[in-house]
Amino acid sequence: MKSNGEYQMKIPKSKAELKRPVDERHALLRIEKENAWIRSLNRELAETFGALVTRGDSVTVERTAGVIVWGTYAGEPEQTGTIMLDRKPDGRFKLVPLDITPNSLLTQVAHLVGRQGSVASEEGKHGLICRGELRNPEPTEAEVASAAEAPTGEFEKITGADAIAAIGQKVTMEFMDHGVKVRIRGKRADCEKTAKRIIKGTPTVASQQGAKYMIEGNLSKSFRKSFLGKGANQQGPDANGVYTRVDDSERSFTAFGENLTAVQAACLTGCKEDTMFTIVVNDRSAGHFVISSGTRGLV
Numbered sequence: 001m002k003s004n005g006e007y008q009m010k011i012p013k014s015k016a017e018l019k020r021p022v023d024e025r026h027a028l029l030r031i032e033k034e035n036a037w038i039r040s041l042n043r044e045l046a047e048t049f050g051a052l053v054t055r056g057d058s059v060t061v062e063r064t065a066g067v068i069v070w071g072t073y074a075g076e077p078e079q080t081g082t083i084m085l086d087r088k089p090d091g092r093f094k095l096v097p098l099d100i101t102p103n104s105l106l107t108q109v110a111h112l113v114g115r116q117g118s119v120a121s122e123e124g125k126h127g128l129i130c131r132g133e134l135r136n137p138e139p140t141e142a143e144v145a146s147a148a149e150a151p152t153g154e155f156e157k158i159t160g161a162d163a164i165a166a167i168g169q170k171v172t173m174e175f176m177d178h179g180v181k182v183r184i185r186g187k188r189a190d191c192e193k194t195a196k197r198i199i200k201g202t203p204t205v206a207s208q209q210g211a212k213y214m215i216e217g218n219l220s221k222s223f224r225k226s227f228l229g230k231g232a233n234q235q236g237p238d239a240n241g242v243y244t245r246v247d248d249s250e251r252s253f254t255a256f257g258e259n260l261t262a263v264q265a266a267c268l269t270g271c272k273e274d275t276m277f278t279i280v281v282n283d284r285s286a287g288h289f290v291i292s293s294g295t296r297g298l299v
Contacts, residue, residue, distance in 0.1 A: 034077035041066035051137035091161025163260035188213035267292035
């Protein structure tokens with residue numbers, strides 16, 4: 001993706017005004033035949049969205065607030081419309097058409113940005129909306145070349161929202177109180193199922209929040225120990241950035257890091273496969289972490 005660099009590059013002007021989204025999780029897409037513009041306060045979101053809906057090189061231009069990404073639309077270049085992307089913290093998205101936008105264009109964009117098999121549509125208050133799981137943009141030629149030169153034996157890199165999608169995690173979680181407590185949000189049944197695996201005793205808070213449910217509680221000993229500093233039985237990080245920890249009192253083995261495949265592989269070296277439980281938790285100070293824990297195998 002090309003950026004404006006040291007000078008302000010000129011891009012074509014759209015016929016309709018490119019309104020500025022007010023939330024950093026939103027990006028506004030304007031399509032006019034072969035042209036596509038994306039505007040957002042969040043540069044990473046704008047460029048990710050742009051990489052998914054355009055082909056070839058695109059251009060990023062800075063604005064007083066946020067950026068505009070322009071490129072050649074990757075879909076059928078005969079339609080015009082405006083679509084708002086709302087990216088959720090867990091990697092899901094919602095597409096909402098604005099002004100006069102054909103349903104066929106909305107659906108086409110949804111399949112450009114959504115993981116295969118994840119896209120669904122429904123009738124909203126003001127017309128059709130689409131939901132799904134945001135996929136990763138295809139790697140550039142430089143990234144492909146770099147990967148080809150990388151040493152063998154490395155694990156496929158799956159992090160953040162991609163890790164959440166890969167393990168089918170149905171709730172969002174975040175650490176509180178320096179890793180002692182966790183907050184779980186989602187459907188009540190999913191929250192309670194997850195809480196039974198990772199929360200010690202009964203939750204400290206459980207409440208309904210609109211269509212969502214929330215549970216807060218203290219992490220169980222085996223999960224909590226991984227984030228409370230290096231102990232006698234903790235090792236790492238290894239070459240893949242994974243830490244491991246053994247808890248002899250509870251016969252548990254835990255691995256944690258950013259990369260899902262590396263964490264799970266490390267955990268399997270010390271626990272029984274059928275007991276391993278993997279979660280992705282958002283730590284506000286450090287981003288997403290993957291934790292895998294299970295019962296130790298007999299030595």
